[in-house]
Amino acid sequence: MQLLWSLPSLLLLAGGALSFQLNPRQNARRAPVSGSKLDAVENLGIVGGGTVGGGIVEILESNRDLFTRMTGKEINVARLAVRDMGKPRDFDTPSSVVVSDNFQDILNDDSIDTVVEVMGGTTLAKDVVFDALKAGKNVVTANKALIADCLVEIEDLVNSVNAKRGSEKPVEFRYEAAVCGGIPIISSLQGDFVGDEITMVTGIINGCTNYMLTSMDRDGLSYEESLKGASELGYAEADPTLDVGGFDARSKLKILIRLAFGIDVSEDEISCKGIPDLTKEDFEYARMLGGTIKLTGVAKKVADGNIAAFVSPTYVDDEDTLASIAGATNAVEVQSKNLVRSTYTGQGAGRYPTANSCINDIVKVARGDVNPLPFNSKNTDGVKFVNDYKSKFYVRLRYRDMNGITKDCGQLCADNDIGIYSILQNPIKNRNDAAFVIITESVKLSQVKKFVSAIEGLDWCRGDVFFMPLLRDEDVGA
Numbered sequence: 178m179q180l181l182w183s184l185p186s187l188l189l190l191a192g193g194a195l196s197f198q199l200n201p202r203q204n205a206r207r208a209p210v211s212g213s214k215l216d217a218v219e220n221l222g223i224v225g226g227g228t229v230g231g232g233i234v235e236i237l238e239s240n241r242d243l244f245t246r247m248t249g250k251e252i253n254v255a256r257l258a259v260r261d262m263g264k265p266r267d268f269d270t271p272s273s274v275v276v277s278d279n280f281q282d283i284l285n286d287d288s289i290d291t292v293v294e295v296m297g298g299t300t301l302a303k304d305v306v307f308d309a310l311k312a313g314k315n316v317v318t319a320n321k322a323l324i325a326d327c328l329v330e331i332e333d334l335v336n337s338v339n340a341k342r343g344s345e346k347p348v349e350f351r352y353e354a355a356v357c358g359g360i361p362i363i364s365s366l367q368g369d370f371v372g373d374e375i376t377m378v379t380g381i382i383n384g385c386t387n388y389m390l391t392s393m394d395r396d397g398l399s400y401e402e403s404l405k406g407a408s409e410l411g412y413a414e415a416d417p418t419l420d421v422g423g424f425d426a427r428s429k430l431k432i433l434i435r436l437a438f439g440i441d442v443s444e445d446e447i448s449c450k451g452i453p454d455l456t457k458e459d460f461e462y463a464r465m466l467g468g469t470i471k472l473t474g475v476a477k478k479v480a481d482g483n484i485a486a487f488v489s490p491t492y493v494d495d496e497d498t499l500a501s502i503a504g505a506t507n508a509v510e511v512q513s514k515n516l517v518r519s520t521y522t523g524q525g526a527g528r529y530p531t532a533n534s535c536i537n538d539i540v541k542v543a544r545g546d547v548n549p550l551p552f553n554s555k556n557t558d559g560v561k562f563v564n565d566y567k568s569k570f571y572v573r574l575r576y577r578d579m580n581g582i583t584k585d586c587g588q589l590c591a592d593n594d595i596g597i598y599s600i601l602q603n604p605i606k607n608r609n610d611a612a613f614v615i616i617t618e619s620v621k622l623s624q625v626k627k628f629v630s631a632i633e634g635l636d637w638c639r640g641d642v643f644f645m646p647l648l649r650d651e652d653v654g655a
Contacts, residue, residue, distance in 0.1 A: 379512075
């Protein structure tokens with residue numbers, strides 16, 4: 178069975194000029210909705226007045242009455258902390274909102290129930306999140322980097338704070354927007370697989386690189402051309418290293434590993450290969466095989482019951498659901514014993530998709546939903562992380578024509594116990610700079626690394642050898 182969840186982007190448009198009005202009262206509360214007898218209020222302090230922060234304010238203002246009916250409370254943005262008070266904003270701020278450039282104003286305001294952190298980074302943002310929790314305030318955040326870096330610390334702090342609250346309602350830590358923006362993968366892993374056993378999580382979890390790879394495949398662009406296009410559309414940062422190097426996807430994968438398998442893994446332990454070494458030639462060979470190339474994050478149970486994971490370009494067959502995920506779209510596939518295969522697809526970034534996930538968390542907190550285990554339970558069965566895995570591999574070698582190349586490859590494959598499934602080669606145009614591809618049988622990553630290292634030491638090999646796993650072994654034969 179396959180479940181396909183598609184999330185359309187929110188089309189909420191803000192109008193009007195920017196207007197900040199500072200309220201000098203430290204503990205100001207917004208008046209209830211006109212004509213309402215409602216006294217209950219959920220006061221928010223938003224830290225970050227950029228793209229996502231503006232989206233949150235807009236959605237809250239556009240749907241105020243609906244959220245009041247859903248939660249029994251008026252959800253009120255009481256304070257907004259921004260880095261630069263003089264910077265123009267592209268959203269209207271309600272006149273009752275107290276705007277300042279000091280996030281401590283939010284933390285020190287006893288009337289604030291929930292702190293929404295959308296400033297990003299891992300320094301000041303960490304202070305905001307940790308101090309808010311220590312002050313007994315709920316936290317909603319979209320900060321994947323902070324969570325990936327401090328997951329265990331956050332979990333310990335939430336447990337410590339709530340242990341001291343006794344019979345008081347526990348503080349909530351919510352982070353739906355931190356992984357894949359508008360896709361509700363966090364809440365799904367928290368609640369939809371409690372009676373199931375997850376065996377694999379696979380994701381196209383970086384929109385910038387998926388846009389680039391789509392351009393390279395469909396439009397025949399080079400890596401450099403596709404990166405330029407991504408930059409022009411705002412998908413790539415000025416320094417795109419986190420995206421194209423696979424590091425952004427690795428941070429998200431670490432969080433998914435904890436939720437799906439209950440183990441904490443250092444990001445540095447997760448094998449990570451980005452897309453800069455991919456060429457037009459690789460997409461030509463992928464088409465010869467009947468598929469395409471996607472940057473994926475994969476975590477899966479291996480033969481001994483332990484967990485292996487990687488971020489890498491992967492060959493994906495055209496009939497695979499993930500092959501059809503184009504542009505900046507994200508997708509996460511969860512394989513499990515009961516549901517078999519569930520695929521979630523939607524917008525992984527952007528103002529309204531990310532703000533929408535923050536809003537969902539805010540509404541849950543205002544409604545009184547309680548999740549005592551924001552990262553799910555830790556695994557207590559002795560499951561460990563292993564940074565080696567088995568797969569069929571695509572290995573592309575560049576060479577200058579010499580006698581004995583085929584013999585060398587065959588011998589080194591035999592030396593490393595690697596079976597060859599097939600060899601691919603386009604017509605040779607330059608005998609001093611040609612290429613061919615080996616598709617291996619299913620072998621360990623460590624075996625392929627040894628083979629590649631040996632090949633790169635031979636006279637005929639030109640430059641580094643490129644290799645990547647196939648997403649599924651069955652994609653090229655039994």
